[in-house]
Amino acid sequence: MNRLPLLAATVFFLAVGCGNTNDSGDKAECQVEAIDLSGCDRSTLAAVQAEGIWNANIAFEDGFIGPSTLRFTPGDPLLIGLPMTTKQITQDTFYLASDVTGSDGGAVRYAFSGCKASGPGEVLGVVRVCVNGAKTRQGTFTATRVVRREGEAEADRMQLLGEIALPGGRPTGVVVAGGYAYVTAREEGLIVYDVKDPAHPTLASKQKFDTAVLTTALVSGSTLYVGTYDQGLRLCDLTLDPAVPACGTKFLAEAATPTRVDALAKDGNLLYVASPTPRSDIIILDVTQPLAPVLVVRYTVEGSSATLGEYPYALAVQDNRLYVSNWSYGVSVTDVTDVATKKAPKLLGRYGGASTSSLAVGRVGTATAVYEGSDAWGSSLLALDATNPEAIVQREELPLRKEASLGGMALSGTTLYLANYQDGLRAYDVSTLGTLKPTGYFNTWSETDARRGLTYFEGLQGVHVADGLVYGWDTTRGLLIFRHTP
Numbered sequence: 001m002n003r004l005p006l007l008a009a010t011v012f013f014l015a016v017g018c019g020n021t022n023d024s025g026d027k028a029e030c031q032v033e034a035i036d037l038s039g040c041d042r043s044t045l046a047a048v049q050a051e052g053i054w055n056a057n058i059a060f061e062d063g064f065i066g067p068s069t070l071r072f073t074p075g076d077p078l079l080i081g082l083p084m085t086t087k088q089i090t091q092d093t094f095y096l097a098s099d100v101t102g103s104d105g106g107a108v109r110y111a112f113s114g115c116k117a118s119g120p121g122e123v124l125g126v127v128r129v130c131v132n133g134a135k136t137r138q139g140t141f142t143a144t145r146v147v148r149r150e151g152e153a154e155a156d157r158m159q160l161l162g163e164i165a166l167p168g169g170r171p172t173g174v175v176v177a178g179g180y181a182y183v184t185a186r187e188e189g190l191i192v193y194d195v196k197d198p199a200h201p202t203l204a205s206k207q208k209f210d211t212a213v214l215t216t217a218l219v220s221g222s223t224l225y226v227g228t229y230d231q232g233l234r235l236c237d238l239t240l241d242p243a244v245p246a247c248g249t250k251f252l253a254e255a256a257t258p259t260r261v262d263a264l265a266k267d268g269n270l271l272y273v274a275s276p277t278p279r280s281d282i283i284i285l286d287v288t289q290p291l292a293p294v295l296v297v298r299y300t301v302e303g304s305s306a307t308l309g310e311y312p313y314a315l316a317v318q319d320n321r322l323y324v325s326n327w328s329y330g331v332s333v334t335d336v337t338d339v340a341t342k343k344a345p346k347l348l349g350r351y352g353g354a355s356t357s358s359l360a361v362g363r364v365g366t367a368t369a370v371y372e373g374s375d376a377w378g379s380s381l382l383a384l385d386a387t388n389p390e391a392i393v394q395r396e397e398l399p400l401r402k403e404a405s406l407g408g409m410a411l412s413g414t415t416l417y418l419a420n421y422q423d424g425l426r427a428y429d430v431s432t433l434g435t436l437k438p439t440g441y442f443n444t445w446s447e448t449d450a451r452r453g454l455t456y457f458e459g460l461q462g463v464h465v466a467d468g469l470v471y472g473w474d475t476t477r478g479l480l481i482f483r484h485t486p
Contacts, residue, residue: 030111030130032088032095037126040115042092049120050089053146053453055403055422056112057377058127060139067377067405070096070112070143071453080110081454094123106131112141121145144403146422148443157440158425161469162481164201166191171473176466177219178242180204182226183479184214190226190236192243198469198481204243209234218264218271223290225271227261228253233273235291251293252283259283267317270296270340274324276311280304282324284339296339302347304329314359314408321348321389323370325356331372333389349389353382360411361386364433371409371416371430375457378402381409381418385433395434408462410470415439415484417470421459425472427484439486444474451476 028034054070068080077084079098086097094114102108114125122144129137169188174181179196189208193201213229224236224245232252236245252259252273263274271293273283281300285293301324304310310329315322320337322345332350339345356372363369370384370392383396400406404422411417414431424444429437445452445459452458457475464471470482 028130028133029135030097030109030128030133032093032111032113035111035113035126035128037113037115040125042114042116044117045094045114045123046091047120048089048094048114048117048123049145050087050094051145052447054121054123054143055146055377055456056141056143057402058139058141060127060137062137065377067456069453069456069458074448075450075453078453079112082110094125102131107133109133112143121147142402146403146445146447149401149423152441152443155440155442157485158427158442158470159483159485160442160480161198161483162195162201163477163479164193164203165476165478167203167206170475171461171478172214173216173462174464174471174473174479175217175219175224176464176471178238180242181471181479182217182219182224182245183473184217184226186215186229187211187213189214190217190234190245190247192245193479194243195471195481201479201481205245207244207247209247215261216263218266220266220271220287221290223287225264225266227264227273229260230258230277232259233261233293235293237291249291251285262312263314265315265317268340270317270336272315272317272322274312274315276306276313280306280311282312282315282322282345284336284345286340297342297344299334299345301326301329301332301334301350303350304332313357316359316361318361318363318368321368323359323361323386325359325372325374326350327357327374328355330354331356331359331370331384331386331392333386333392349386349392351384351386351392351394353394354380356382358406358409360409360416362411364414364430367433369411369430369433371411373400373406373409373418375405375407375421377405377456379405381406381436383430383434383436396436398436404459405456407457407460410463410465412465415486417463417465417484419460419463419472421445421457421461424460425463425470425480425482427486429486440484442480442482444472444477444480449476 071078082098088095097111169185173184181193183191192204216227226234235249236247260277265272269288271285284296314325322334330352357374360371373381381398385393407419418426422445425442427440472480
């Protein structure tokens with residue numbers, strides 16, 4: 001699977017269906033009658049309960065694979081985030097369609113037709129895209145209703161202390177320092193909350209930065225580094241008033257080469273920036289003067305290929321080694337011992353395995369532990385022993401539910417926290433490498449929330465640990481503050 005920028009699988013799915021066509025005849029190849037289901041067991045479709053929110057994995061015949069979503073209830077029915085204009089659910093039929101106008105003015109239909117059901121909440125079938133009635137794309141889909149894990153309550157050993165919704169937008173990151181939580185919220189900008197009383201967080205300030213779309217943030221001392229989707233870094237001074245950061249300084253913001261920032265890590269006086277575009281590299285900066293960075297080197301992980309979607313998405317630095325999640329290229333380990341003196345980084349090893357976009361690195365006894373996973377359909381959490389980076393060993397694999405992927409993770413001591421999207425916050429004792437012992441959870445997602453069902457990537461998107469508390473950001477609920485009592 002080729003992971004697309006900023007979790008844009010659904011957007012890509014929409015865009016490719018709007019291609020030009022010279023055939024204006026009404027072939028209606030996306031009507032239910034035109035889709036060949038002769039080899040299907042349609043009698044099983046009688047068991048389907050067309051309720052709630054379903055996540056789906058779509059595999060087109062041209063090789064593209066991407067997740068999306070279907071919503072029956074609550075609110076208006078949606079198909080891949082668009083109004084559902086047709087719904088035929090009978091004893092032997094499961095057919096959904098959305099009709100929109102394409103970018104060229106053509107009539108575009110997205111159609112899902114069920115082939116068989118393996119229960120009331122899972123359907124396999126055919127997906128088609130048509131322009132003016134003519135088929136332009138075809139593939140298959142698997143759709144699964146998103147419900148709470150069987151036997152679980154709302155919470156276990158995880159107390160929700162405080163919660164506050166954003167005044168606008170959706171959060172993409174949270175960092176906490178000095179009693180303030182700094183929330184990046186895409187085009188809505190930077191939102192600061194006073195969390196000195198975690199049970200009652202209050203809005204301290206909110207500021208937008210022109211057309212910048214914010215992606216992530218990191219605090220070091222009195223400086224807040226804020227990443228953007230295509231305008232590099234914003235450097236914010238917290239000296240005068242940490243509640244209202246002064247963010248007038250830009251870096252890597254040249255309009256001719258828009259730089260995307262997905263993740264940040266700091267080690268000593270070096271700031272490491274994961275930048276999927278424009279050059280798919282790690283930008284290493286000297287921030288001895290925090291508000292006046294100096295470029296040290298731009299490093300592309302040896303052997304990785306941007307044309308294959310092998311972008312750097314997450315990173316960590318420990319003991320002079322740089323760890324990077326490079327999607328389908330896997331986790332790489334690079335020697336950065338003397339990078340400050342302009343010595344080129346050198347790849348020590350990598351672990352291919354499954355695609356990866358999330359990462360946490362730490363010590364477990366004498367071993368270097370790397371935990372990695374992704375937001376792909378059917379992903380797993382892997383525990384790796386990277387003590388010898390030339391021969392990384394997988395110690396454990398924890399499969400996640402295919403309909404609830406992994407947004408992010410944070411390692412604090414011997415506890416690993418996962419932001420598991422629709423499966424909420426998950427905690428694991430990792431004091432023994434190769435043994436992931438569950439120590440608590442909080443289910444933040446509910447299918448009765450009418451704000452849900454727009455995309456596959458909903459629920460708890462990320463997690464951050466500070467001052468003994470766990471901070472999570474949920475796509476609709478906003479900032480959540482937890483106390484974990486394992």
